[in-house]
Amino acid sequence: MNMKKVVNIENPLNEKTDELIKKSLRKNRVIEIFGKCVIEYEGRASSHLGLGDRLILLKPDGTLLVHTKNQREPVNWQPPGSRHYCKTKDQKLVVISKRKSPEEKLVIEFFDVFSISSLDLVDEEELELNRSEEEMGDLLVEKPWIIEKGFSVIKREKETELGYIDLFGEDDRGNKVIIELKRKRISLSAVSQLKRYYDSLKNKYTNLRGLIVGPSVSEKSKNLLNEHGLEFVKLKPEACELGTDLTEYIDN
Amino acid sequence: MNMKKVVNIENPLNEKTDELIKKSLRKNRVIEIFGKCVIEYEGRASSHLGLGDRLILLKPDGTLLVHTKNQREPVNWQPPGSRHYCKTKDQKLVVISKRKSPEEKLVIEFFDVFSISSLDLVDEEELELNRSEEEMGDLLVEKPWIIEKGFSVIKREKETELGYIDLFGEDDRGNKVIIELKRKRISLSAVSQLKRYYDSLKNKYTNLRGLIVGPSVSEKSKNLLNEHGLEFVKLKPEACELGTDLTEYIDN
DNA sequence: ATCTGGATTTCGATG
DNA sequence: CATCGAAGTCCAGAT
Incomplete structure (x- = not known):
């Protein structure tokens, strides 16, 4: 039944996570990262978010979402069309997302990574919405x-x-x-x-x-x-x- | 460094996933499910979403998000304050979320589950936003x-x-x-x-x-x-x- | 690229 | 609970 390949690291070491994320980005997978991080945003507005646990979602269309344990809305994000990068700096995983027009940049610095999953999602269905x-x-x-x-x-x-x-x-x-x-x-x-x-x-x-x-x-x-x-x-x-x-x- | 306990099932069997999700809901963890599913929504509007791969996120404040591989917005959701349930029916995992006022119901029926992670997220930081x-x-x-x-x-x-x-x-x-x-x-x-x-x-x-x-x-x-x-x-x-x-x- | 208005808008503030 | 307006709104459609 489960023929789908899920890449999953439970206790990721930073050297490996770097590689895994880069590969998953190339392969257009959806990537999910649970981790403790600090986030800076600069673009249409600017923001700073101190150290805390969050779930980061990277989508193949260039969307990036940062979700906390509350609220429907992501606390930070990048819209579709952004470019995601990742590197290891000072032994810490850093995920960066940029877009142009308008120029916007999001930097996530991880102090701890709890879990990473990545997966190729196949979805051709469109939502049928009524009562609009x-x-x-x-x-x-x-x-x-x-x-x-x-x-x-x-x-x-x-x-x-x-x-x-x-x-x-x-x-x-x-x-x-x-x-x-x-x-x-x-x-x-x-x-x-x-x-x-x-x-x-x-x-x-x-x-x-x-x-x-x-x-x-x-x-x-x-x-x-x-x-x-x-x-x-x-x-x-x-x-x-x-x-x-x-x-x-x-x-x- | 990684003292945080991540519950993670790579190839979940339905009998176990049921239990895991119920426990994680009780413990107010953030739960993430990669799976192939069909979704029905009935409330302020109504909608139907056919079979496809999605990422489902359940938050301890009662938020539920359904994300596809594209877009910043979830394709389906329940707002904070909803109540989440889960059961196994016809050998299939079913996740249900309801809220009152306004009355709304979301039903997710899984035909396949690829991965489940759940984790207690600790986050006390508030976003500092400029240029408002x-x-x-x-x-x-x-x-x-x-x-x-x-x-x-x-x-x-x-x-x-x-x-x-x-x-x-x-x-x-x-x-x-x-x-x-x-x-x-x-x-x-x-x-x-x-x-x-x-x-x-x-x-x-x-x-x-x-x-x-x-x-x-x-x-x-x-x-x-x-x-x-x-x-x-x-x-x-x-x-x-x-x-x-x-x-x-x-x-x- | 800009403009326009809907949205299961969400969210916070206020009465 | 209802009202009101902002939002890094997002998003689709039209020009």
Whole structure:
């Protein structure tokens, strides 16, 4: 069953780890290092991280991740496209990752290495993700009556001077309608975004409405919508999955 | 030197891996699994990921990460605070992670396991990060003349009806000044944000200016600033680090 | 290369 | 718990 070759050193000696990492980098393997280290970063920002235990992950696409025992986010990293190097200096393993444009450099100095594994990962599958904002758009193009009776879509992703409008359409009285879709509760910045689109088209269309569509809206956002004469339409992203009962919208 | 105990199985048998993972979870270790798996997610969104090789990371704070050989971002994950479980079903290792509020569930079914390591990571260090937007604020509070001659800061993080203003101050002619700080090139949404703050205070102060401070500004954003009567002031975040030569601002 | 906006954003601060 | 905005955001798509 386990025909896959895992290179694994439990108590790595520095002279050997150096070699192993270099070879694994050449072979485009994913490399994982548990170790005690100090980290310096210099680039878009700059940072210093004192001595501690971390897990370092080197990916064949040039990604480098430094994970601590907490948090979803890496404490330090290099984005895809970086170049990784490694050497032994003063008896210590040093891993360096650089990229250009923007110029960025990460230096990891190991004071102890607990474990190294490296492996060729084969993965051709792509993630199928549902309930995105895009799916909300798909649903409304197909069933525009969910917005309101008589509504019709003219254009998806309409470009304006000031950004892209999710849906542009027309109501049963001939008003043009700008629709901004959100899969989460409506925030102030979402309202500002809609207002910006509205302003960019209000000179072009005399009868113009602006709708924001999402699962809910905060109090302040609702007030701001009212001030600007914009409207809110309730629609939860989970309603946009196939086979969902939409009868609650049917009296529109 | 290597007194740290690394639990490491190179060719894990499923009966043993089950036990090892359960024990490591109890002991709050960081667990890393290389394996071939299928993944289902159901929660804020939903997703399916077909058979492929991945690296799974389980953290003691309840974070779970699934990394493929590419990208900085995990292809699937659970945020901190989730609960991890593991079992053997149909001779296959299954790892499950759940959280409530919002309800989310991730199920990883392994068809092959290549390597497992688990380790107690000790890390008390905090990251020292420089060149943040906050540091730009620190500098301008200390040296307000960088904005312009005669400018003075009245308040940091001033709250308004429609959000928090980074800096609120006054110029040498008695105009009140709203300042929005950005460490990156100014985008349309940054301008919208400043406009929102400006609108929320323009009734309160008759002589009001709105400045946006950042390293550069896009053409569209510059136009939108002009339309609204708002202003741009150039300041790079790296200038906010200690010991930087600020003579280029000194004629202000 | 830049611009634009979404994201299972995450994260921290604040009320 | 909700709101708000930054982030070395990342990332995809469009120009």
